[in-house]
Amino acid sequence: MTIASEEEIGSHETQDMSELRALNSEFNVVNEPKLATLVNSLPSASAPFQRWLKYREGYAPEIVDRAIAESEKSASLPLDKGTLLDPFSGGGTSLVVARRHGLDSLGYEVNPVIAQLSRAKTHNYSSTDFLVVDQAIADIRQLTDQSPQAKTPELKILQKVFRPDVLAILLSMRYVIDGIENYRARDLLKVAWVSILEGVSNTFKEGNGIKYRNRKRTKNGYVQVPWEQVPGYLLPARETCIDRFINQIDMMINDVQSFPANGIEPAIRERSSVASLSEIESNSIDVSVFSPPYCNNFNYFKAFKIELWMGGYVENYSHLKQLTDTALRSHVELDLSELNDQQEETLPTELLSIVSTLRSRKLWSRKLPDSVLAYFFDMHRIINEVNRVLKPGALAHIVVGNSAYAGLIVPTDLFIASMARELGMTVERIEVARALTTSPQQRRLIPRENQKLLRESVLVLRSS
Template identity: 45%
Template sequence: MSKSTDSVAISGEGGLDALEASAEKLNESIDSQVRKQEKILSVLDSSFNVFEDSSAADLVHSSPNSGERFQRWFRYREGFSPELIDRAVRQLDIETVSILDPFSGAGSTLVAAHQAGIPSIGFEVNPIVSIVARAKTHNYSTADIESIRRVLRQVQMAAPGQPMAKRPALGILDKVFRTDVLNALLTIRQIIDEVPAGNVNDFLMTGWLSTLEGVSNVFKEGNGIKYRNRKRTSNGYTTIPWEQVPGFEIEGWGLVKSRLASQFHAMLEDVEPDVQLASPVVHEVSSVTGIDGVKDQSISLAIFSPPYCNNFNYMKIFKVELWMSGLVETYADVRAIGERALRSHVEMPIVVPEARTLPSELYALVEQIDPTKLWNSKIPKTIFAYFLDMRELLAGVYRTLSDGGECHIVIGNSAYGGVVIPTDVLLAKIAVELGFGVDRVAVARHLTTSSQQRRAMEPLVGYLRESIVVLKKERNA
């Protein structure tokens, strides 16, 4: 017995020693990887004028609930503050001829340009926010306003039993809207659909679209939608009875009409009839290819915030609006719209050439990502596809900029499996290869991450940031 016990004891100690040695070796490996990352990231940063600029923290995101003129027309979290455009225009060292926004979204850039009387061009593949951008930047006549008010009187008189727009084929529709709310919305959309395409229709559709989230059973969060009867707690999400959800007990027709009246009242306050300003041109195509149609040296300022390299499918956020508007009728329609966008997530067709044409630092970082820590094996290819698309776009921007013109990019960095992808300085390096000068990389704010990922990459979390990258096309380049 004693021999057997001694044998077990010796075996146990040896096993413990082996485990400790293995853990030590693993930690050394992790430390080595972190040091490699840190060196790459540090060298990239040192190549450019990277600095903290807390004054830009409020500029890199919009405040949809701020009540600002035109900002209140539609809740769009992905935009940036109009003050960012105003500041860029004021600081531009040449006469502003025209402005380009390759990812114009709900039109922050286009609105600022319109109000300043500067011609502008926007690209936006999402037809929902394209409608909103057009509506914000139309020149409305007194006759347009009279037509809008006439239709709004019809809306307030609408009642059950009137013709309704076609019911969308969205599978979760009955979970998203109560029946009385859905019937009211489709009845009113039928009234709007009968208005000819143009200023009035865009205005009415924007107001109608803006009310959908507020009268639905869902709200936008992160990369999609969440149900209002799912409450976040310290122990995760829990389901509560619908009767306890604020506003759920309000009768549907009254709720929809009340929200529409409030929304349209605010929008009408922002409109100045008969003011003639330069209206933007909004193209509903991908800017990566569509920019080929913009004339050489015709742009003074390009300012935009592209989708981040974070594998978010931003189109999913607007799936309710896409279906309810009638702009999509099948799931194939949804995919077709999504596939026109920048290749920034794994749900898109991804083909990456074998040739290594991107910055070497990007390949070195991606090679450090442990594939077992990824939720999708396509992520590395998606990262490369993203930067290939951005390089093609930046080449187009460079061609369209006049000498002395500037390009301002609002962008956030990301991380996969504890490996940072420093999109801001990588885009700066690509821009230099294309002929740009990099004026600055202003770090506006630092981004949060999960506590688990933060612990795993503690020395590197400072590189998770949102920045404004300012590029210049030198004179007589």
């Protein structure tokens, strides 16, 4: 992940780092360069299960292996059983790994596309389920122009995203999949179908959203390319979609069969952990491993716009807004109206002083300082709940990245560590995995010495 970089440039006073340096020196901060390739999904993107859907927000399975190994060593986790909690379970990396270790697990995820991906990865499939999958593949092979289709999504840009014949075959495939009653087979088939959408569309994911393939970036800005010259545009719709789908599902079934399931299927709750962790019994969790959204103003739903609409996960724009509003408040498009009721004294003073300086700076959105506050209010709730639900002495491993706005560094790892300490947790260490790349604007605004705090880390906390 990269740090936010869209703020307007102005000549600002350099950030006074003395308070942040002092806070940094209060913790056991260690360099762990071997974690650099594990805190993001790219290096492991072609590994079994990880390769099902491009999901750049994920981390590598080894992040979870390490947390479980450390918990077992410190005897907080019985070797043969226990429960892992991931309040931001995303593509399900923590849950897949927990199950390989024979642990029960519980995840929360608000994006229904991603929640379905994690369910598909963690079902205990039976031979009956695979027979249902085989039958669906046979039905899909028989589809023609006349076959029934799922309802056309209301997404306004749909006609620009898919060629009409591609859209028609995709919706016919979805009609077959949605009609399957066996939920395990349906989850697997639906994820395979969702995974091919980007490749047969005229868009691709980039940064915080999607871009059209017929807009080419040049030295002088974007230029329009005729659709016919876009690679892949003239491929035959029916054969291309069905072949890609069948290759995808074959690969997924191969992964499932190479790692036979054992243990109970994880519980994946499709709702906000910020609002719902209170439903978990106190002292019931043995280890928690997670990576929350970063405080970098990324709207995770945007990159999955096509999948959300095409898959019927959202029906209309107000439904999409409702869903987006359940996310942890990490960007300015979210509802920040509740802020007035929240207690600023629960937040680190160093954070409050950064927010107050931010308010005096020229920013691309006036809501930005509030969104930073909202982020830490939500994270405060999460850490408080994680501490409550963990058994005494149990560990939480949390992957976070710091960010910067208008030349001001927001060291999320230090602020979460500080809040956790206030809440009675022990901060075992902050493991610095790697430096975050900065935009040229940020590099100009932030002195090199201060840039050291622009980093991605694994926080290791022990519950009280």
